[in-house]
Amino acid sequence: MDAIDRRIIAALQENGRQKLGDLAEVVGLSPTPCARRVAALEEAGVITGYGARVDQAKLGLPVSVFISVELESQNREALTQFERAVSRMHEVMECHLMSGNRDILLRVVVADLTAFDRFMEETLMRVDGIARMRSSFTLRTMVTRNVLPGV
Known part of the structure; x- marks a missing residue:
């Protein structure tokens, strides 16, 4: 390049x-x-696609939640099973395998706290192999970039 x-x-x-x-x-x-x-x-896969950036609040999805997930086991099978499960959850916008004291970091988008509670109880909490979860709500986004550094 x-x-x-x-x-x-x-x-x-x-x-x-x-x-x-x-x-x-x-x-x-x-x-x-x-x-x-x-x-x-x-x-070459450098450009992976094209899409529109949208205002999630204007689409009725103003709530962003970061969820730290600790798995009962960090072996390949457990990670693959978890990845398969969250890939089917439309509320999950990002899922990152992390280093440090959490295994997974999810970014979830929902309409309100009721929708978040429903997502947790009916979807995420039903995934096998989760030991612990901690949620943090975004109060406001201070910086968003769409252009990678150094390009």
């Missing part, structure tokens, strides 16, 4: 909807070589 590829990635992180001609101009290429580079970045 060279400097032009990095400029393409940075430009697409800022605006994934820009026309190919505009992108080519921003990065200093003609449209055909720019299109080939974008296709190569997609094929």
Whole structure:
């Protein structure tokens, strides 16, 4: 990956909807070589997709909760089982395997506390292998970035 590829990635992180001609101009290429580079970045898995950033509160989902999960066992089978279970939970926006005193960190989005309680009781608490959970509610998001550093 060279400097032009990095400029393409940075430009697409800022605006994934820009026309190919505009992108080519921003990065200093003609449209055909720019299109080939974008296709190569997609094929290599560097660019993994395109999507719209939305305001979750305006969609009726204003509550974000971070849930620390400790598993009874940290073996491969337990992790795979947990990962399979949470991948089916639409409220789970992110699931991270962590170092330190927690095994898993989830970011969950819900409409309100009633929806969170229902999610916990009817969904997450039914997953086998969980030893402990601790929840923290987001009061407000102070910084959000969509452009990776150094790109």
